[in-house]
Amino acid sequence: xxxxxxxxxxxxxxxxxxxxxxxxxxxxxxxxxxxxxxxxxxxxxxxxxxxxxxxxxxxxxxxxxxxxxxxxxxxxxxxxxxxxxxxxxxxxxxxxxxxxxxxxxxxxxxxxxxxxxxxxxxxxxxxxxxxxxxxxxxxxxxxxxxxxxxxxxxxxxxxxxxxxxxxxxxxxxxxxxxxxxxxxxxxxxxxxxxxxxxxxxxxxxxxxxxxxxxxxxxxxxxxxxxxxxxxxxxxxxxxxxxxxxxxxxxxxxxxxxxxxxxxxxxxxxxxxxxxxxxxxxxxxxxxxxxxxxxxxxxxxxxxxxxxxxxxxxxxxxxxxxxxxxxxxxxxxxxxxxxxxxxxxxxxxxxxxxxxxxxxxxxxxxxxxxxxxxxxxxxxxxxxxxxxxxxxxxxxxxxxxxxxxxxxxxxxxxxxxxxxxxxxxxxxxxxxxxxxxxxxxxxxxxxxxxxxxxxxxxxxxxxxxx
Amino acid sequence: xxxxxxxxxxxxxxxxxxxxxxxxxxxxxxxxxxxxxxxxxxxxxxxxxxxxxxxxxxxxxxxxxxxxxxxxxxxxxxxxxxxxxxxxxxxxxxxxxxxxxxxxxxxxxxxxxxxxxxxxxxxxxxxx
Numbered sequence: 001x002x003x004x005x006x007x008x009x010x011x012x013x014x015x016x017x018x019x020x021x022x023x024x025x026x027x028x029x030x031x032x033x034x035x036x037x038x039x040x041x042x043x044x045x046x047x048x049x050x051x052x053x054x055x056x057x058x059x060x061x062x063x064x065x066x067x068x069x070x071x072x073x074x075x076x077x078x079x080x081x082x083x084x085x086x087x088x089x090x091x092x093x094x095x096x097x098x099x100x101x102x103x104x105x106x107x108x109x110x111x112x113x114x115x116x117x118x119x120x121x122x123x124x125x126x127x128x129x130x131x132x133x134x135x136x137x138x139x140x141x142x143x144x145x146x147x148x149x150x151x152x153x154x155x156x157x158x159x160x161x162x163x164x165x166x167x168x169x170x171x172x173x174x175x176x177x178x179x180x181x182x183x184x185x186x187x188x189x190x191x192x193x194x195x196x197x198x199x200x201x202x203x204x205x206x207x208x209x210x211x212x213x214x215x216x217x218x219x220x221x222x223x224x225x226x227x228x229x230x231x232x233x234x235x236x237x238x239x240x241x242x243x244x245x246x247x248x249x250x251x252x253x254x255x256x257x258x259x260x261x262x263x264x265x266x267x268x269x270x271x272x273x274x275x276x277x278x279x280x281x282x283x284x285x286x287x288x289x290x291x292x293x294x295x296x297x298x299x300x301x302x303x304x305x306x307x308x309x310x311x312x313x314x315x316x317x318x319x320x321x322x323x324x325x326x327x328x329x330x331x332x333x334x335x336x337x338x339x340x341x342x343x344x345x346x347x348x349x350x351x352x353x354x355x356x357x358x359x360x361x362x363x364x365x366x367x368x369x370x371x372x373x374x375x376x377x378x379x380x381x382x383x384x385x386x387x388x389x390x391x392x393x394x395x396x397x398x399x400x401x402x403x404x405x406x407x408x409x410x411x412x413x414x415x416x417x418x419x420x421x422x423x424x425x426x427x428x429x430x431x432x433x434x435x436x437x438x439x440x441x442x443x444x445x446x447x448x449x450x451x452x453x454x455x456x457x458x459x460x461x462x463x464x465x
Numbered sequence: 466x467x468x469x470x471x472x473x474x475x476x477x478x479x480x481x482x483x484x485x486x487x488x489x490x491x492x493x494x495x496x497x498x499x500x501x502x503x504x505x506x507x508x509x510x511x512x513x514x515x516x517x518x519x520x521x522x523x524x525x526x527x528x529x530x531x532x533x534x535x536x537x538x539x540x541x542x543x544x545x546x547x548x549x550x551x552x553x554x555x556x557x558x559x560x561x562x563x564x565x566x567x568x569x570x571x572x573x574x575x576x577x578x579x580x581x582x583x584x585x586x587x588x589x590x591x592x593x
Contacts, residue, residue, distance in 0.1 A: 057573065084585065104573060107505055107580040129505075163508035217504040 046077070048112060048126065049133040049221060053162045059106055059128065064098040073116055079103065080111045080123060089113060132220030134159060134169055134211040140229040142207065149196035151233070155209045155226065156190065170214045172222070175207045188214065202235040489544050490583035501581045509577055513570050544582050551578040552586035 048063035063077055077099040080089035092099035106128045115121035139156040153173060159165040173185045173192050177200065185192055199205065208228045213220045266274065538546040555575045558568050579585065 057570075105576065105580070107501060107577050163512070164505065217500060 046112070046114070049131045050106075050128045051133055051135065052106065052129075052164045052218075053159075054102065057104055058102045059104065061092065061101045061103065061128065062098055063092065063112065073118065076115045078113045078115065078121070079126070080113050081105070081108050082111075129217065130219045132165070132213050132218045134165060134213065134220070134223040136224045137171065137209040137211055137226045140207060140209060140226060142229060142231040144231075144234060146234070149234075151194040151196065151199070151231070152191060153194065153207055154191040157211055159211075160190070165213065165218060168214050168216060168218055169211045171209055171211050173207065173209050174225075175205055178204050178206070196233065199233050201233055204230060204232050206230050488585040488587060489548055494583070498581050506574070506577050506581055509570070509574050513567075513574050516567050516570055544584065547578055547582055548584040548586070551575040551582075551584070555586065 045066040046063050047066055048061060051060045051062070054060035061079060065075075077092040077094075078089040079092060079101055080087055082088075090101060090103065092101040094100075110126045110128060111123040112126045113121045113123035135158045137155045137157045141154045143152040143154070144150075145152060153175075155171070155173075157169065157171075159169060167188075170186060170188050171190070173187065174182045175185075175194065176182045206228050207230075209226045210223045212222045552575070554571050557563055558572045560568065563571075
C-alpha cells in the first residue's frame with residue numbers, strides 16, 4: 001500500500017514537472033506565449049538579411065515579403081528573443097516594402113514573427129549571423145605596371161575598420177570589355193592583378209566589385225555591386241618592348257666592336273707612340289753626345305781614355321821616308337805655312353823647322369788628327385823650342401802627324417813612346433818613359449838631324465788640356 | 466492520502482534537490498562557446514578594455530584595495546567564474562558616475578558573456 005502510494009506520487013510529480021517544462025519552453029506554441037492556441041504553419045515567405053555594425057555598435061535586420069500580402073491586410077513583423085521565461089519582441093519598422101530594425105545582440109537565438117489582425121503571430125527561427133549581407137565596396141583604383149605589363153586593381157570596404165567582418169570577407173571582381181560578357185575573379189584580399197597579355201591593347205574595360213562572408217562563422221549573401229570603374233589598356237605594348245630591346249642589342253654590339261678596335265689600336269701603337277708619350281725615355285748622355293758631336297769619318301775612336309787606344313797599332317815611322325816627306329813639305333817656303341790651316345798657324349810657329357840636328361828634343365807624336373787647339377800647339381811648340389834651345393841648336397823638326405796616320409817622323413821613333421807631360425800618369429795609348437826616350441834618342445841621333453818627329457799622343461793632349 | 470503523499474514528496478524533492486544548482490546550461494558546449502567567443506565576444510571585450518584604459522584610476526583613486534572584490538577563475542569552474550564576473554559587471558550599469566558609453570559597453574559584454582555561457586544571474590532573477 002505504501003509502495004503504491006509512493007509510486008503514484010512520484011508519477012504525478014513527474015507529470016507535473018513535464019507539464020511545466022513544456023509550458024515554459026514554448027516549443028509547441030506557435031504564438032510564443034506558452035499557450036496552445038491555433039498553431040499555424042510558418043508558411044509566410046519573407047526574405048531577411050542582417051548588416052552587422054550598421055551604425056556604431058548597432059546591427060540591422062531588413063526583411064521583405066516575397067509575395068506581396070493583400071493590400072487590405074496589415075502585417076507586422078517582429079524580432080523576438082526568449083529571455084528567461086519571457087518572450088521579448090521588437091516590432092520592425094515598415095519602410096515602403098521592407099521592414100527594418102536595429103538591435104545590438106547578435107549572439108542570442110532569435111525568431112522572426114509575423115502577425116496580423118486576422119491571424120495569430122507566426123514565428124520562425126532566425127540566426128542573425130547566417131544571413132549577413134556586407135556593405136558595398138568602394139574606391140576602386142586601377143594602376144598599370146608597365147614593367148610587368150599588369151593592371152593592379154585595388155578597392156576598399158567599410159568593414160576594414162569594423163570588428164566582426166574584418167578579414168572575413170571574400171571579394172568578387174568583375175571586368176569586361178565594352179559591352180561584352182563579364183568575367184569574374186574571387187579574392188580574399190583587397191587587390192587583384194590582371195595580366196596585360198590577357199587583355200586587348202588599347203581597349204576600354206569596366207570593373208566592379210562585391211563582397212560576401214567567407215563562411216567560416218559568418219554566412220550570408222553577396223553585397224550590392226560597387227560603382228563601375230573604367231580604364232583603357234596600353235597601346236602596342238609588345239612592339240614598344242621589342243623596339244627597345246632591338247635598340248639595346250644594337251648598342252651593345254657597337255660597344256663591343258668599339259672596345260675590340262680600341263684594344264687592337266692600343267696593342268699596335270703601344271711601343272711606338274703610346275708608351276713614349278706616356279713614359280718618355282730619359283736621354284742617355286752618351287748617345288746624346290754622340291748625336292750632338294760630329295762623328296769622325298773613318299770610325300775614329302773618340303774616346304779620350306788612353307787605354308782605349310790599346311788596339312791601335314802604332315807604326316814606326318821610317319826616317320828616310322819621313323825626311324823625304326819633310327822636304328817636300330818644306331820646299332814651298334811659305335807654302336807650308338800658308339797651306340796650313342790657320343789654327344795651326346795661330347799662336348806661334350807651328351811649322352818652325354829650324355835646322356837642328358839635335359834630337360834631344362821632345363818627341364811628340366800626334367796620333368790624333370783632330371783639331372788642335374791653338375794654345376795647346378803653342379805650348380807644345382814652346383816646349384819643344386825650349387828643349388831644342390837647351391840641348392843643342394840642332395834642328396829639330398817636328399811635325400804634326402795627320403789623322404791618316406801617315407807617320408812623318410823618323411824611323412825608329414815610337415810615337416807612342418813619346419814622353420807626354422801627363423800629370424795624371426795615364427799610360428796613354430803608348431806610355432812614354434825615359435827609357436823609351438833614351439832609346440829613341442840614340443836612334444834619332446843616328447838619323448838625319450832633320451828627322452826629328454814629334455808625336456803628340458792623345459794622352460799628352462789630354463794632359464795639356 | 467493521495468494528496469497528502471504528493472505534498473509530502475514534493476517538499477522532499479525540493480529539499481533533496483541540489484542547493485547550489487547552476488543557472489547555466491549544462492552540457493558540453495565548449496566548441497560553441499569558443500566559436501562565439503572568438504568571432505564576436507572577443508572583439509567587444511577588446512573594445513571594453515580600450516575604453517577602460519581611458520578611465521584608469523579614476524574610480525580606484527584614494528580607495529583601499531583591501532575592500533576590493535577579486536574574482537578568481539577556479540579550475541573546473543570556469544563557467545561559474547565567468548558568470549560571476551559578468552553578473553557583477555552588470556551592476557555597473559546603474560552607476561551614474563561612470564560614462565554612459567562605458568556602461569553600455571560593459572553591459573553589452575556582460576550580457577554577451579551570459580549569452581555565450583547560457584547563464585543567468587541569480588540576483589537578477591530574484592529582483593525580477
